[in-house]
Ligand SMILES: NC(=O)c1ccc[n+]([C@@H]2O[C@H](COP(=O)([O-])OP(=O)(O)OC[C@H]3O[C@@H](n4cnc5c(N)ncnc54)[C@H](O)[C@@H]3O)[C@@H](O)[C@H]2O)c1
């Protein structure tokens with residue numbers, strides 16, 4: 001359990017996978033200079049070593065923060081995913097250790113929507129094949145199988161931040177947009193929500209996936225779903241690699257049932273740019289294969305760097321967990337000078353708050369403000385008391401950590 005009040009330099013930030021320099025700028029301007037930066041992901045052994053004394057870690061999609069890795073990080077207080085997806089983190093193991101996980105839910109969404117729009121046009125025009133042939137010296141000037149996007153039907157699976165932006169962009173090209181989502185969503189423009197996935201697949205000329213990775217989306221496009229797609233339809237996946245069965249897709253391309261595909265994400269992705277990439281799709285000229293770069297634009301990465309680093313610094317400075325993905329959200333005002341602030345993360349069981357309040361009362365300490373949020377497993381309470389000297393605050397922290405049910409307690413200032 002973490003109990004000591006820390007200076008900013010004692011908070012080591014371990015930043016992996018080349019997160020944008022904007023993250024470092026934010027951390028430094030917030031007074032955090034103890035930053036270990038790596039351009040790539042670390043192998044498991046090196047990661048376990050590096051994370052041992054890290055207070056915060058910043059990753060993208062390559063680093064798997066399993067329970068085993070989290071258990072190897074006794075000081076870890078916060079995780080920043082410098083991306084949208086958080087499926088690479090064992091969120092349940094993190095919350096059980098009292099560790100909030102933050103991400104950047106919007107910053108790269110436009111980049112993905114733009115890439116998919118470009119892929120729709122390229123695939124309708126059969127540009128990937130023409131390009132491959134031209135590179136081999138073959139001049140194949142034909143219009144066969146080449147189409148405008150205008151008037152074609154786009155089917156979007158998952159009408160969230162990315163799917164809905166794609167919807168607007170595609171309509172501006174004159175496409176007819178349909179979508180399938182497990183939630184009822186407000187259609188933008190003239191888009192229409194379709195009740196079942198099969199109805200969407202049967203109807204549309206292009207299908208694009210924009211769902212999260214979870215049990216409901218695992219292999220949601222397999223042999224049966226590909227079979228009911230329109231002949232010569234196109235499949236695009238820039239969501240997560242687990243959503244499409246790639247062997248089934250390869251068969252659908254082999255049999256020429258589909259006219260093309262664009263795939264940005266894979267069930268197994270190389271851990272670094274130095275490792276080889278293999279896929280059953282590599283042999284098809286009518287498949288655009290990209291190395292998980294849907295969100296990899298300078299604009300997106302810079303914004304993500306600022307957004308996630310700000311969330312980590314704010315949590316470290318004030319205890320604010322606003323927009324954490326796995327954790328009770330507490331938004332905190334800027335504290336006044338005359339305050340000492342404690343955090344207590346505890347199992348959500350009866351009596352913890354009572355015990356905490358009795359503890360402060362028994363020491364004659366006035367609680368000037370208290371912020372509490374709970375989730376089924378975990379409660380998070382931030383306690384401001386009229387300022388006490390450091391020794392007394394440290395003594396209180398020792399008591400606070402002994403409150404039954406406490407997972408983690410910290411003294412912020
Ligand atoms: N390729 C990249 O570089 C890249 C970049 C950013 C995001 N992503 C991925 O794109 C995906 C979408 O991101 P987003 O920001 O739009 O997410 P989002 O959470 O805003 O939207 C996801 C939508 O999918 C819906 N959904 C969930 N389960 C579903 C199911 N079984 N069937 C149908 N709909 C379902 C949700 O209701 C929601 O509307 C995520 O997997 C994210 O990780 C990839």
Ligand SMILES: O=C(O)CC[C@@H](O)C(=O)O
Pocket residue numbers: 060061062082083084085086108295
């Ligand atoms: O930048 C990455 O590694 C992941 C990008 C994307 O998949 C996301 O989840 O935001």
